[in-house]
Amino acid sequence: MTTANSPGSTGLQVITLGTAAGPAIRSGAPGIATAIVVDGGHYLVDFGLGCTRQAHAAGLRGRDLRAAFITHLHSDHVGELPAYLLWNWGAPVEGFVDDVPVHGPGPQTSAMVGHILAAFDDDISIRIVDEARPDLRQIVRPVDLVLPPDASGAGPDATPVMRPFEIYRDEHVTVTAILVQHPPVFPSFAFRFDTRYGSVVISGDTAECENVATLATGADLLVHEAVNLAYFASGDFSAEFLNHQQIAHTTPDGVGRIATAAGVGHVVLSHLAGIATDAEWAAGVASGFSGPITVAQPGQIFVPGRVPATR
Numbered sequence: 001m002t003t004a005n006s007p008g009s010t011g012l013q014v015i016t017l018g019t020a021a022g023p024a025i026r027s028g029a030p031g032i033a034t035a036i037v038v039d040g041g042h043y044l045v046d047f048g049l050g051c052t053r054q055a056h057a058a059g060l061r062g063r064d065l066r067a068a069f070i071t072h073l074h075s076d077h078v079g080e081l082p083a084y085l086l087w088n089w090g091a092p093v094e095g096f097v098d099d100v101p102v103h104g105p106g107p108q109t110s111a112m113v114g115h116i117l118a119a120f121d122d123d124i125s126i127r128i129v130d131e132a133r134p135d136l137r138q139i140v141r142p143v144d145l146v147l148p149p150d151a152s153g154a155g156p157d158a159t160p161v162m163r164p165f166e167i168y169r170d171e172h173v174t175v176t177a178i179l180v181q182h183p184p185v186f187p188s189f190a191f192r193f194d195t196r197y198g199s200v201v202i203s204g205d206t207a208e209c210e211n212v213a214t215l216a217t218g219a220d221l222l223v224h225e226a227v228n229l230a231y232f233a234s235g236d237f238s239a240e241f242l243n244h245q246q247i248a249h250t251t252p253d254g255v256g257r258i259a260t261a262a263g264v265g266h267v268v269l270s271h272l273a274g275i276a277t278d279a280e281w282a283a284g285v286a287s288g289f290s291g292p293i294t295v296a297q298p299g300q301i302f303v304p305g306r307v308p309a310t311r
Contacts, residue, residue, distance in 0.1 A: 009040040011038075011039070011197050012038050012198050012200070012303065012304060013302065013303055014034065014035070014036055014037070014200050014223065014301070014302040014304075015034065015035040015037065015060075015302075016034055016268065016296035016298065016302070017030065017033040017034060017051050017055055017058060017299065018033040018048045018050055018051055018054055019032065019271065019272060019296045019298050020048070020049075020271070020272060021076060021225070021227075021271050021272060021273035021274075022048060022049060022075070022076030022079075023049075023075050023079065025049075026274070027272075027275065029298050030048065030049060030051065030053075031079070032046050032048040032076060032077060033047055033048045033050075033055070033080075034046065034202055034223060034270065035055065036173070036193045036200055038173055038193075038195050039172055040064060041064050041066045041172060042060050043066055043069065043173065043193065044065065045069045045070075045071065045191060046078070047078050047079065047080045047084050048076050048079065048080060049076070049080055051084060052080055052083045052084045052087050052088070054298065055084070055088075056087075061094040062087075062094065062095035063094050063096055063097070065096050065100060067100070067101045067102075067103065067170075068100065068101070068102045068103065069102075069103045070102065070103065070104030070109060071104075071190065071191065071202070071204030072185050072187070072188035072204060072205060073112065074205065077204075077205070078112065081113075081116065082116045082119070082120065085100075085140060086120060086123070086136075089133060089136050090127070090134060090136075097134050097139070098139065099139060099141055100140050101142075101143050102140060102142050103145060103167055103175075104143070104144070105144070105145055105188070106144025106145050106187075107144050108144075109145075112142075113140060113142040114142070117136065117140065120136075121137075124136045143168075145167055145187070147179070148163075148165045150162045150163055151179055154187070155186055156183045157184075159180065159181040159209060159211060161211065161214070162211060162214075163178075164176040164178045164192060165177060165178070167191075173193050173195050174193075174194045174195075175191055175192065176215065177191050177192075177215075178211045178214065178215040180204055180206035180207075180209050180211055181207040181209045181248070182204070182205045182207065182249075183207075183248055185205070188205060188206065189204055190211070190215050191204070192216070192219065197304065198305065199218070199219045199221070199304070200219065200304065201215055201219045201221070201223065201264070203224040203225050204225070205225055205249065205271065206248075206250060207248055207249060207254075208250045208251070208255075208257065208258060209250075210261075212262075213258045215262075216258070216262035216264050217262050218262070218264070219262065219264045220265045220266065220304030221264070221265065221266050221304050222262065222264040222268065223270050223296070224250065224258065224267060224268070224269060224270070225249060225250060225255075225269075225270065225271035225272075225273070226251065226255055226269045226271070226272055226273070226285075227245050227251060227273040227274055228252075228272075228274030228276045228281075229274070231274035231275050231276065232245050232273075249273055251284060252281055252283070252284025253284045253287045253288050254288075255267060255269065255285050255289070256286065256287055256288025256289035257288040257289075259285070259289040259291065260288055260290075264291070265292070265304065265305070266292045266293075266294070266304070267285055267289060267291065267292070267293045267294070268293075268294045268295075268302060269281050269282070269285065269293070269294070269295045278295040282294075292307040
């Protein structure tokens with residue numbers, strides 16, 4: 001069963017639930033979160049500020065969640081994970097009642113999820129009795145991503161060229177991951193979702209990185225982060241903060257180069273760091289990429305092979 005606002009029950013859709021970088025609030029957009037919907041079930045990538053309401057507004061219900069994925073453990077990507085789990089659990093809210101794997105960098109993901117469940121232990125115990133909910137502590141299952149052998153030598157300042165490696169598979173999707181360059185955070189991943197309807201790559205947070213192009217080769221849709229360095233250079237920011245933006249994020253023209261190297265069908269900019277107009281964001285990508293470009297809006301739906309009308 002689907003709700004009135006639910007995505008279609010067949011096919012592949014990508015919903016940019018939230019599009020803002022953080023944790024500073026510089027726009028009205030919710031924080032970064034993306035849903036991949038395949039034949040009515042969905043997969044969530046990252047849990048930025050506001051994602052719980054955004055997922056509900058998009059018609060996504062916890063009962064249809066198949067798996068969750070975390071690119072890295074910066075707070076603007078995981079800050080609302082506790083709320084999402086607690087607001088989407090059990091029959092009273094059309095929530096999940098069975099196994100929910102949460103894939104993310106290891107061993108930090110297991111530690112984080114364990115601490116979240118421990119922090120809400122009293123609330124969980126009460127609701128099991130008062131509302132006949134299943135035990136959330138037995139449902140949410142962290143999965144720490146283990147680096148393959150060809151990532152040997154990897155670290156915060158070293159991102160080796162490597163092959164994508166499989167991290168999840170079910171009857172609807174195969175998910176592969178690759179290391180990206182987001183110092184000093186390590187490990188940090190990009191994810192690719194391959195389905196019978198097409199392929200989608202989520203860059204996560206990264207500097208311009210050959211591994212993203214490798215992962216995205218031939219993908220129908222590349223959802224990539226972007227930073228407006230000029231915005232930060234003109235503001236009152238510390239030298240350390242400016243350096244982070246320069247070495248850990250990708251300029252729009254860099255996104256264009258990656259998209260061209262990968263031969264992707266359509267670029268969608270999300271996780272926008274800094275302020276710029278949609279035209280300015282897109283123009284940077286277009287300097288190195290001749291295909292379709294969309295600056296994502298919160299709640300926007302993308303179907304591989306179809307370019308949405310310009311807003």
